[in-house]
Amino acid sequence: MKGIEISVIVFGIILVVSLxxxxxxxxxxxxxxxxxxxxxxxxxxxxxxxxxxKGVTFGLWPC
Structure with missing residues (x-):
């Protein structure tokens, strides 16, 4: 699960910087x-x- 969380954090940082x-x-x-x-x-x-x-679980989008 740590790998998924790290990838989500990296994706979020890239998204914010690009925006x-x-x-x-x-x-x-x-x-x-x-x-x-x-x-x-x-x-x-x-x-x-x-x-x-909230955490991202199995590709679901809780937000």
């Missing part, structure tokens, strides 16, 4: 999307925190 990079690019191109992107990043972080809190 932040995408948001920086879009904020420079289209400033009107800033609120949408901030909410998107917050939702992604909350989902990852929920997954880490």
């Amino acid at each position: 932040i990079l995408i948001s920086i690019i879009y904020l420079r191109l289209i400033p009107s999307l800033s609120d949408y992107l901030v909410n998107l990043i917050k939702n992604a972080v909350n989902t990852i925190a929920c997954m880490l809190g």
Whole structure:
């Protein structure tokens, strides 16, 4: 189970970093999307925190 948890944590970190990079690019191109992107990043972080809190079991998505 530790291997699964480590892979989920690594995937979550990669997801958050990629979302932040995408948001920086879009904020420079289209400033009107800033609120949408901030909410998107917050939702992604909350989902990852929920997954880490509840645990991911057999591919189920508890959040």
